[in-house]
Amino acid sequence: MGKGGEGDIAGSGLQQAPLAALKKLRIYAGEEKIIWPDVPSLRAVFKTQDWPSDYKLTYAKPALSDDLKKPQASQDFQNAVISCVLLHAPVPASSLMNYWDSMAELETTLAKREFRHQDVLNAILGADESNYNSSLVQNKSIDAMLYFGDKNWPDDFLLSFGNAVQGGCGDEETYNFGFYALPRRLFTLVAVIEPRHKDLQIEKISYLADTAEQLRLLRQGAEPQSSPSGVITVKKGEMAVIPLRIELRYDLEDADLPIVSLFDSNTANALHKRIANAALPLIKFTGRDSVGAAENADGLAKNPVRTIFSKSVASFRPPETRKINRTYVFGPAYELKAITIKGNSVIVRSAPAAAVAFLGQTGIGSCPFLYVSDGVGDPSRVKRVLVGASRKELGRIEEIPLPPEARSFFISEQEPEVTFIETVALRDAQSGEERVVASNLAIRPGRSREFQIPEAFQGRAILKLRGYYTPLRFDEIAAREDGAKALPAQMESSD
Secondary structure (H helix, E strand, O other): OOOOOHHHHHOOOOOOOOHHHHHHOOOOOOOOOEEOOOHHHHHHHHHOOOOOOOOEEEEOOOOOHHHHHOOOOOHHHHHHHHHHEEEEEEOOHHHHHOHHHHHHHHHHHHHOOOOOHHHHOOHHHOOOOOOHHHHHHOOOHHHHHHHHOOOOOOOOOOEEEEEEEEEOOHHHOEEEEEEEEEOOEEEEEEEEEOOOOOOEEEEEEEEEEEOOOOOEOOOOOOEEEEOOOOOEEEOOOOOEEEEEEEEEEOOOOOOOOHHHHHHOHHHHHHHHHHHHOOOOOEEEEEEEOOOOOOEOOOOOEOOOEEEEEEEEHHHOOOOOOOOOOOEEEEOOEEEEEEEEEOOEEEEOOOOOOOOEEOOOOOOOOOOOEEEEEOOOOOOEEEEEOOOOOOOHHHOEEEEEEOOOOOOEEEEEEOOOEEEEEEEEEEEEOOOOOEEEEEEEEEEOOOEEEEEEOOHHHOOOEEEEEEEEEEEOOOOOHHHHHOOOOOOOOEEEEEO
16 A cells, blocks of 8 residues: 555665566555545535535534533534534545546636635645645546546445534634545555475465456455466565455544544434534634734734634534445455465465555555453453554654553554564553563564553553554564564463
8 A cells, every 4th residue: 555656666676677567557646535626515515504415414523522511602612513513425436537627616716716725625634725736736546546446436435524623723723614535545465475484385376266357345256266387485584475455445443534433323413412402593613814814902913703604503414324335355356275385285264354464665554553451341442552653763652541440451463564562661650660561572463462451550550652663574574573572471362
């Protein structure tokens, strides 16, 4: 999975590849979010007291959720109500094919000052009047989505969202609304064969193949296939990598993505009830306008309050969701069934869904997860850890308070990368006492490490984690893991 342009090729060791091979190479340039130029829906938001009818509506906790506790007449309460709203709709292929025409229409409305840049370009995109045009020219996500969906376009393959953003302080205050599309992330599923003791002589690899090309849900392959004749030698310390399939996924476990809010019906219903009971005819979205503001007697810029748009209380419809398939397969898909070694056929178990990996050095990763357990029910996920520490030079120290009921915690690697933990320590929040429970660990994809919390630390433990992670590089992992060690408090479990 990569974001990209020519820089990805230059940094991936492909410069020496034959030109004919490079012409066939496609680098997925998917961005996390792209501007969605929906002028009719913007007019509904900014020029009417209703929400666009083409979008379903649900509710997510606003960034400043404490503002919902303030008086209903206050600006903070009303802004928080507006920013609860999450509009969502599927993007049909026809709309994506007309993307650049729609973008030209949006640019025209901005040039005519029907909308202001700072009002309709959602701040979460990182776009503003000075840079959004240049970023669009380099955005290859549109072509990529059309390429994947050329032969089949599932209704939920690509979704668009709209929401208001408020926050910041001083001249950096943001009060705007915008639509954006959320492309799926691309993963390559591979099988990895690694000798544990001595060189392997692989004589044949057998598969079941699904040879369809179009986007589809994963299904059982029906066509038996085998590798070409000949012996493949995999030496100790090396790995053989067998590509199996390409998947395009929505990560339904990433709490930062708007798509996750579509499944939180409890929160959505509670917020809708709170809004529906508001004793107001209109709910206004207002901001402090620092553009061209005058100065007061002290020479400081005054930021007058400006109503950006208003909605009637009746326009806040009950929350609606939609069916979303997390994963679609693209291109031929192979299920590894058996490997023949020295005349013996070794049956292979099905690959776990989490066994995903990069091919090539894209420099992109995700980071490990932290889970906690109370010793009774299933472990609960807390958050991603070591975010951004994607190589040793970016290693970081992170402190996370653990829930009082936690009796153990897990560090789980669910992405195509290896996590290297230099130290795992616990600190007593009251006494300040610190205890190292493990050091020099390597956690590979699909595996996790559990750490028990000593009784003396239970109820007030703060986890102190130092380490980093690296994208999966098959020629380095085995050598690195040989030096890993852990203290007795650690044990390993595997999916």
